[in-house]
Amino acid sequence: MMASTTSPPVRHTRLTKATRGTSRPIPTSCSTGVSTVSPRFTRCTRMCRRGRPWKISAARTAITSASTPNSFSDPPAGVETITMEFAMFDMRKPNLICAAALAAGLSWLSQPSAHAASIDKTSRPNIVLIVADDMGYSDLSAFGSEIQTPNLDAIARQGVTLSNYHTAPTCSPTRSMLMSGTDNHIAGVGTMAELVLPEQVGKRGYEGYLTDRVVAFPKLLQANGYRTLMVGKWHLGKTPELSPKARGFDQSFALIEGSADHFTQGGTTDRNPKATYRLNGENIDLPKDFGFSSDYFTRTAIEQIGASTGKPFFAYLAYTAPHWPLQVPTAYLERYRGFYDKGYVNVAEARLKRMKAMGLVAADVQINPGPGVWPTWEQLSPRERALEARRMEIYADMITNLDDNVGKLVKHLKATGQYDNTVFVFFSDNGAEGSNPEDVTPNNAKWIADNFDNSLENIGKPGSFAGYGPNWARVSSTPFRMYKAFTYEGGIRTAAFIAGPGMRHGEISDAYVSVKDLAPTFLELAKVEHPAVRDSAIEKMQGTSAVAFLKGAHPAVHPADQLQCTELFGRVSLLQGDWKMTFSNTPWGPGKWELFDIRKDPTERLDLAVQHPQVTQKMLSQWQECQARNGINWDEQLAKKIRFGNEIKHYETADKQPL
Known part of the structure; x- marks a missing residue:
């Protein structure tokens, strides 16, 4: 496919009134008219009757015929088996909780045939979710980049480009929000597992993995007739009971940690030199034909999908691309040779010019100048410029390779007749990565120097291990402020689009959309109800389905006055209507609260906190409510304590590499 030169129209929309859903009361009795359930579920029933606590992470229930009321065998042919997941934890009144869970769960099963009959399964679409790792807002050609991504661009043109899509500042918090449809603290990833501070250890919401307080939406799709398939980065728990298989994937080939070498099973830190991969829940060594990460993930996904099964x-x-280490197959090594020799500012300004022409940003938007702690292109030595340009070339190569792989997937879906009934969702898990791999642990710089060759000629090849640094990350985030790990827009506003049958197409929308909105969107597309509607022991989704918005029935997903709060590593974003408040530590921010008119000033250049004290106080009061609601443990000193994102030694490291 070739990218079109025609720019879709810009649509500026806003919702003025909230749409409220309804909820049903939860029964409080263990009694049920269901004739038979599995032994494990019956055991829970008996313990409820005895008033004993019971801890359930998942239970399989099967409706059998009334003629075999005491049978625990497999259900007869034609009878549905439904998998349900209950999130439960130790409580002081376990019998009531167990009873509520059982009653809520069994009420789903009391009329399974009626539920099944109400779903027109032929109308439910396939869903393909594609997530890039650490890709910046302006890194696709559909978002103004010089990097060629014709396959992703083609999908974007067929749907709605989301110019105001938001995630968490880093990977695993975003993925927890994706899977649960709720805040990362509620899901258990209030911080990354690798970066839990001593004062956060053991605190609810800071477990560092996707807890059983939430239901992962693939589990619900799986229980309601979907084949659920997964390849690539998981990063939501290391033990088998926290793996993709346990959270609802029929088939999975998963990298368990947050990053890995793209050619080998090598890890990315001195503390984790070998990456963990699991095939359908079982640890494996990479096959000999692994090749390159994006290539293998795509081949595996195509094999999983196969032909149409009905x-x-x-x-x-x-x-895992384009997350460092920056590596790419040989055929891609020269694709962008010389593209970045003119330096940071020239590339960023060219991107912004294209973004304005496409209608992604307003004509008066200016690039945020950054914190001023790194040298300009002109201040670099010829040696440093050569290394910097080469790093960015490889980064661009990785994105084009990813795009080529998306093209292979699309080709397969078309060849097998599955394309026309498929919804595509694409986004990056956070902003571009400006932190150095050498800075991730105290000893990582030495580990990399001792084990890898980052000479100019070897960057991008097997055996190299490089990142591209803060200034290129800022270019990738054009025109926004900062990058990954920060709650400025460069860290949390990412490239995204959604396309599918019956949806708006060829449009750009600046309506606010969150990664939390995807789970409820997928469930509505699949015509599946979330169990929190009936079970108070399960955390509700905070996100809102975007289906009505995507089909043109609603101008936006969220009401304009709804507060959107995000916290990670002590850095905070509060967004309400046109106002955004942020907190970030020095030198990245002022170390105090800032206020921006985010519609007029999306690049967060002009702090208005002093001019609008009433707005500031109102939003700070709402921040207190957000902390209480989501279980956020925060103070103004927290952001200084995190190693990740607070290092600035990229150029000292780069200067040591041989030419």
Whole structure:
């Protein structure tokens, strides 16, 4: 496919009134008219009757015929088996909780045939979710980049480009929000597992993995007739009971940690030199034909999807590109040679010019100048410029390779007749990565120097291990402020689009959309109800389905006055209507609260906190409510304590590499 030169129209929309859903009361009795359930579920029933606590992470229930009321065998042919997941934890009144869970769960099963009959399964779409890792807002040609991504661009043109899509500042918090449809603290990833501070250890919300307080939406799709498939990065728990298989994927080939070498099973830190991969829940060594990460993930996804089976599928392709180490197959090494020799500012300004022409940003938007702690292109030595340009070339190569792989997937879906009934969702898990791999642990710089060759000629090849640094990350985030790990827009506003049958197409929308909105969107597309509607022991989704918005029935997903709060590493974003408040530590921010008119000033250049004290106080009061609601443990000193994102030694490291 070739990218079109025609720019879709810009649509500026806003919702003025909230749409409220309804909820039903939860029964409080263990009694049920269901004739038979599994032994494990019956055991829970008995313990409820005895008033004993019971801890359930998942239970399989099967409706059998009334003629075999005491049978625990497999259900007869034609009878549905439904998998349900209950999130439960130790409580002081376990019998009531167990009773509520059982009653809520069994009420789903009391009329399974009626539920099944109400779903027109032929109308439910396949869903393909593609997530890039650490890709910046302006890194696709559909978002103004010089990097060629014709396959992703083609999908974007067929749907709605989301110019105001938001995530968490880093990977695993975003992925927890994706899977649960709720805040990362509620899901258990209030911080990354690798970066839990001593004062956060053992605190609810800071477990560092996707807890059983939430239901992962693939589990619900799986229970309701979808084939659920996954390849790539998981990063939501290391033990088998926290793996993709346990959270609802029929088939999975998963990298368990947050990053890995793209050619080998090597890890990315001195503390984790070998990456962990699991195939359908079982630890494996990489096959000899692994090749390159994005290539292998795509081949595996195509094999998983196969030909049409009559059942809809959900396929999650969680690429590890373009996350460092910057590496790419040989055929891509020269694609962007010389593209970046003019330096940071020239590339960023060219991107912004294209973004304005496309209608992605307003004509008066200016690039945020950054914190001023790194040298300009002109201040670099010829040696440093050569290394910097080469790093960015490889980064661009990785994105084009990812795009080529998306093209292979699309080709397969078309060849097998599955394309026309498929919804595509694409986004990056956070902003571009400006932190150095050498800075991730105290000893990582030495580990990299001792084990890898980052000479100019070897960057991008097997055996190299480089990142591209803060200034290129700022270019990738054009025109926004900062990058990954920060709650400025460069860290949390990412490239995204959604396309599918019956949806708006060829449009750009600046309506606010969150990663939390995807789970409820997928469930509505699949015509599946979230169990929190009936079970108070399960955390509700905070996100809102975007289906009505995507189909043109509603101008936006969220009401304009709804507060959107995000916290990670002590850095905070509060967004309400046109106002955004942020907190970030020095030198990245002022170390105090800032206020921006985010519609007029999306690049966060002019702090208005002093001019609008009433707005500031109102939003700070709402921040207190957000902390209480989501279980956020925060103070103004927290951001200084995190190693990640607070290092600035990129150029000292780069200067040591041989030419």
